[in-house]
Amino acid sequence: MQYQEICENTIEVVREAASYIRGKHEDRSNLNIEVKGQHNFVTEVDKEAERILVEGLSKVVPEAGFIAEEGTSTKKGDVYNWVIDPVDGTTNFIHGVYPFAISVGLIEHNEVIAGVVYEFGLDEYFYAWKDGGAWLNGNPIKVSTVTGLENGLIATGFPYTNFTYLSQYMESVEYFMKNSHGLRRLGSAATDIAYVACGRYEGFYEYGLNPWDIAAGILLVKEAGGRVSDFEGDNSPLFSENLICSNGNSYDEFLKVIRKIMLSK
Numbered sequence: 001m002q003y004q005e006i007c008e009n010t011i012e013v014v015r016e017a018a019s020y021i022r023g024k025h026e027d028r029s030n031l032n033i034e035v036k037g038q039h040n041f042v043t044e045v046d047k048e049a050e051r052i053l054v055e056g057l058s059k060v061v062p063e064a065g066f067i068a069e070e071g072t073s074t075k076k077g078d079v080y081n082w083v084i085d086p087v088d089g090t091t092n093f094i095h096g097v098y099p100f101a102i103s104v105g106l107i108e109h110n111e112v113i114a115g116v117v118y119e120f121g122l123d124e125y126f127y128a129w130k131d132g133g134a135w136l137n138g139n140p141i142k143v144s145t146v147t148g149l150e151n152g153l154i155a156t157g158f159p160y161t162n163f164t165y166l167s168q169y170m171e172s173v174e175y176f177m178k179n180s181h182g183l184r185r186l187g188s189a190a191t192d193i194a195y196v197a198c199g200r201y202e203g204f205y206e207y208g209l210n211p212w213d214i215a216a217g218i219l220l221v222k223e224a225g226g227r228v229s230d231f232e233g234d235n236s237p238l239f240s241e242n243l244i245c246s247n248g249n250s251y252d253e254f255l256k257v258i259r260k261i262m263l264s265k
Contacts, residue, residue, distance in 0.1 A: 088101045
């Protein structure tokens with residue numbers, strides 16, 4: 001299987017979905033917003049964009065199944081599956097706030113082999129394929145070379161449906177506020193992870209995640225020279241529901257802090 005060709009074809013499918021989403025974002029006056037759960041929303045735009053993605057990606061790798069946030073396709077592949085979030089950052093989208101992104105990853109068994117994240121606000125296509133490096137709008141990207149969390153900018157995502165670890169999480173927020181260049185929360189995990197891959201952030205962590213939030217980003221960070229794991233240190237975190245990612249220089253310190261705080265109680 002030609003990973004680069006698959007990635008390039010995936011970008012073209014994402015472009016089609018992005019064109020539809022951008023048009024709807026310019027006129028949000030008639031959005032039909034549904035509530036999936038506490039603070040968890042979906043619009044007809046999410047659903048139609050996912051349909052466009054499923055239809056297009058079905059032609060890129062016909063034998064592949066889908067793990068898609070809105071459940072447009074329930075097809076499961078024996079080897080290959082697309083992992084799709086049509087609008088990562090739906091709450092931002094609803095309110096007209098950037099960033100929000102499309103995230104598409106292709107997994108072979110449980111390994112991500114191609115991934116695309118398109119962020120609308122800055123019109124940025126982040127993409128990677130296995131052993132092919134990571135790219136942003138045609139240019140190669142790498143994680144930052146910063147050493148030490150005290151010199152880094154850290155990103156996170158606030159819990160919005162699962163408050164099980166809220167006290168530990170707030171402790172972690174206090175720690176990074178005091179022991180880094182700052183803490184950022186943009187509202188789109190896919191974007192946050194892509195920003196680690198291109199060196200804008202030194203680290204990202206969040207719990208309560210889904211595979212479609214992180215699949216493409218995991219590959220981006222790895223191919224850009226960074227490291228990813230769950231809070232326990234498992235470097236295959238796709239289905240772990242929590243994630244840290246970092247440049248290579250800060251990963252060990254980052255993991256130690258997250259493990260100590262988030263797994264302490």
